[in-house]
Amino acid sequence: MPxxxxxxxxxxxxxxSAREHGLRSVPALLSSGVxxxxxxxxxxxLGALASAAFKVFLPWQFVQALAGSEFLSxxxxxxxxxxxxxxxxxxxxxxASFVYVPPSAQLGFMALGAMVDLKLIGMYxxxxxxxxxxxxTVVPTVCVFALSKLLSGIIEAGG
Amino acid sequence: MxxxxxxxxxxxxxxxxxxxxILSQAESYAAFMxxxxxxxxxxxxxxxxxxxxxxxxxxxxxxxxxxxxCFAILGVLALHAGSGSMKGTPGLALKPPPEARIEPDPHxxxxxxxxxxxxxxxxxxxxxxxxxxxxxxxxxxRGIVKRSPQLDRVGMFALLRGNMxxxxxxxxxxxxxxxxxxxxxxxDGAWVLVLGYVQPLAEPSPITxxxxxxxxxxxxxxxxxxxxxxxxxxxxxPGFPYVFELPASGRQPLRLTGGDDDY
Numbered sequence: 001m002p003x004x005x006x007x008x009x010x011x012x013x014x015x016x017s018a019r020e021h022g023l024r025s026v027p028a029l030l031s032s033g034v035x036x037x038x039x040x041x042x043x044x045x046l047g048a049l050a051s052a053a054f055k056v057f058l059p060w061q062f063v064q065a066l067a068g069s070e071f072l073s074x075x076x077x078x079x080x081x082x083x084x085x086x087x088x089x090x091x092x093x094x095x096a097s098f099v100y101v102p103p104s105a106q107l108g109f110m111a112l113g114a115m116v117d118l119k120l121i122g123m124y125x126x127x128x129x130x131x132x133x134x135x136x137t138v139v140p141t142v143c144v145f146a147l148s149k150l151l152s153g154i155i156e157a158g159g
Numbered sequence: 160m161x162x163x164x165x166x167x168x169x170x171x172x173x174x175x176x177x178x179x180x181i182l183s184q185a186e187s188y189a190a191f192m193x194x195x196x197x198x199x200x201x202x203x204x205x206x207x208x209x210x211x212x213x214x215x216x217x218x219x220x221x222x223x224x225x226x227x228x229c230f231a232i233l234g235v236l237a238l239h240a241g242s243g244s245m246k247g248t249p250g251l252a253l254k255p256p257p258e259a260r261i262e263p264d265p266h267x268x269x270x271x272x273x274x275x276x277x278x279x280x281x282x283x284x285x286x287x288x289x290x291x292x293x294x295x296x297x298x299x300x301r302g303i304v305k306r307s308p309q310l311d312r313v314g315m316f317a318l319l320r321g322n323m324x325x326x327x328x329x330x331x332x333x334x335x336x337x338x339x340x341x342x343x344x345x346x347d348g349a350w351v352l353v354l355g356y357v358q359p360l361a362e363p364s365p366i367t368x369x370x371x372x373x374x375x376x377x378x379x380x381x382x383x384x385x386x387x388x389x390x391x392x393x394x395x396x397p398g399f400p401y402v403f404e405l406p407a408s409g410r411q412p413l414r415l416t417g418g419d420d421d422y
Binding site: 027030034035037038039041042045046048052055060061064087089091094096 | 217233367379
């Protein structure tokens, strides 16, 4: 069998070196991941503490009173979605429990909560430039409000 | 100093991973999360432990005392909440093999009449899905009494149970309106056992002043039917007050609340 020559051996040596380099970089990858986790975890902990406090101490009669008008109820429930940080697994059940608000407010609660909440606002501010973080917070809020009102109008017109 | 703080950060993450791993194997997991997330928690815990070990061996990045403080607070809260509401149960409770488990009878017989066990949250979902059997079907259920001015006006009270769809933070008290046959309604916040049958309402009757309970900040009752009570009996608060009910889907509805506490 003819000898493959020095080029083949060099190529095989490069592959082994790349594999070793890849394996050596796994601990570095994990370590870097934990560093990121620690940085983001700060906002997770603070956001969770704040939302737990709101859930326990928020006067719900106040919320019910403000929910008298359709405009206010949508705004109040969107604010609640930001403050309570309800996960997307359970937000439909929580929204359904607000029986004293119109469906547009329940929709606004579910739609905004997935995109903007206390934890996410902190993360946006820490990762992105201030202007970008501001846009990431304000644009979804305005869009959800406008689309919820629009949908409510369409449903009322059709019904 | 930098190395010390980073090592401390790594230790906090390792502690968090170990706590999650132990909790995922313990009975008291159900005090915090829906049990269907056990494998996910265990998998995440293992990953976190491995990553934390790598970080402790070769820490990197800048120190941030605020984040160290946040994780210290998290650690204190985890230690404080560690026992959950299932204090006293074994730390590691392994499931018995399938052949050793005895499936409980889904009925309770009173005076020769069988009553189907159904906690208030499951009854809510069953009736909402239109799966409630005919008026011949009797139910036995137990939960927390919740009264409100709207319910008092129509001579009813709500019977609720904290339903953990995802985790304790998002638990919702769900249940039915109960029409009692006579006598004074039970006290708000009391635990009662109710035997009765489901009666549809001619018009939906949404209750808007229910508020929350001690187990959950949000409450909801099914507003198109009520449970007509044949008997209302005071009971003690069960050791574990929450249930884990989900709406029926294309697959079988998940029934995670099993055993003697299945109503």
